[in-house]
Amino acid sequence: MTPTLDLFGGDDPAQHGRVALGPQSVVLRGYALPAVEALLAGVDAVTAQAPFRQMVTPGGYTMSVALTNCGELGWTTDARGYRYSRIDPQTGQPWPAMPDAFRQLAQDAAREAGFPGFSPDACLVNRYEPGSRLSLHQDRNERDYGAPIVSVSLGMPALFLFGGDERGDRAARVPLFHGDVVVWGGVDRLRFHGVMPLKDLPHPRLGSRRINFTLRKAG
Numbered sequence: 347m348t349p350t351l352d353l354f355g356g357d358d359p360a361q362h363g364r365v366a367l368g369p370q371s372v373v374l375r376g377y378a379l380p381a382v383e384a385l386l387a388g389v390d391a392v393t394a395q396a397p398f399r400q401m402v403t404p405g406g407y408t409m410s411v412a413l414t415n416c417g418e419l420g421w422t423t424d425a426r427g428y429r430y431s432r433i434d435p436q437t438g439q440p441w442p443a444m445p446d447a448f449r450q451l452a453q454d455a456a457r458e459a460g461f462p463g464f465s466p467d468a469c470l471v472n473r474y475e476p477g478s479r480l481s482l483h484q485d486r487n488e489r490d491y492g493a494p495i496v497s498v499s500l501g502m503p504a505l506f507l508f509g510g511d512e513r514g515d516r517a518a519r520v521p522l523f524h525g526d527v528v529v530w531g532g533v534d535r536l537r538f539h540g541v542m543p544l545k546d547l548p549h550p551r552l553g554s555r556r557i558n559f560t561l562r563k564a565g
């Protein structure tokens with residue numbers, strides 16, 4: 347018998363690596379891999395109705411990340427501020443429905459991370475290209491901080507910055523790969539975080555893109 351170092355637990359997604367980022371935040375390595383094709387079909391369905399677009403921050407900067415949304419509520423930014431809305435300002439229509447594969451994965455991952463009964467009503471979908479970045483921020487436009495956020499990464503890898511409760515706190519750099527899912531909530535819910543500028547490391551399935559979507563209870 348050949349001894350193997352089974353760091354990632356074979357093919358059982360529940361046994362893939364877990365990396366704790368804080369008391370109530372965890373990276374579930376590869377957790378989304380079995381669902382990738384269903385998730386990408388969901389992304390295509392969403393973006394056919396609500397295309398990716400680059401939004402402008404209240405400070406007047408055009409975001410390098412392009413975004414869209416699905417679910418009852420969608421996150422937007424413009425000169426007047428950040429907010430959730432039921433209507434896509436670009437199409438004048440409600441945001442597309444949240445694909446079942448998104449909702450199911452988010453519920454399962456949340457339960458796995460200690461947040462049973464997660465029922466998201468908003469999903470922000472981000473598209474990164476080489477050089478795209480997301481500066482340090484807190485997610486605080488949601489009404490209730492009691493629910494966690496579930497974040498799914500597909501395509502090119504990214505270096506995620508996970509800081510503390512103050513902007514100036516030292517941030518850990520955590521690589522996120524295709525199929526990784528991050529869940530955080532509770533005492534970690536308002537920690538500052540961001541994404542370093544992406545390197546061009548083309549992914550076999552998605553090319554020079556990274557797709558990240560985050561599921562939330564916003565309303």
Ligand code: MD6
Nearest residue numbers: 472480485495497541558560
């Ligand atoms: C990203 N994620 O990974 C950006 N926010 O591309 C986020 O900003 C984020 O991953 C709240 C909770 C989880 C996240």
Ligand code: FE
Nearest residue numbers: 483484485539
């Ligand atoms: Fe965020």
